[in-house]
Amino acid sequence: MPESCEASVTLAGDLHARPAGALAVAAAKFSSSVELVVGASRADAKSVLAVMGLGASSGQQVTVRAAGPDAREAVDRLIGILAEATKVGG
């Protein structure tokens, strides 16, 4: 039974290329679809170029939405990466 799940985090630093890469690598390992929402922009979390194209910066709220069998794990994992990886920038 597919489930959907979402959670948000406020970025402590800009979402640079390296954290974007870490996010996309992590997201691609889940079978659920995963997207990031920042303001009016959305990106497929499995596409590093789309994630970088969000231009998400320090202080912005990022919502992670996932739908599929491992949606909850995907959201937990990506929120963790967003919280950790933007602490020192990249």
Place this chain on the structure above:
Amino acid sequence: MSDRAMVGIVLVSHSAALAEGTAELAGQIAGGIVTIATAGGTEDGRIGTSIDKVERALRLADGGAGVVILPDLGSSVLTVRALLADADDLPDQVAVADAPFVEGAVAATVTAAAGGDVKAVLSAAEEARHARKL
């Protein structure tokens, strides 16, 4: 997915510096776990391409899961095609990406790092044609 060998990446450029710099960037973004081999410039260090360099890079990049090659422009494509048409004993699964060089390299390397197969890595590179950066 991640316990298998990863797809390797070959960057073919007229410029050794361009190929190496792109490999450095893509490697860092993808966490440094993918083999990226470069074939930049001619054997004597000029701007151009070398079929022997591409062949060496292809063999270096192959870890058993196949290789995706990204050529930069024009005769890089011709050099890659000539190699694939003529050489013996190449890795089993080799694909050439029709993609922008930097964006394609980054997208391909990230997808390889996530355990994607040759088809997934190739399509990640080629989807980079549509990625907007602004």
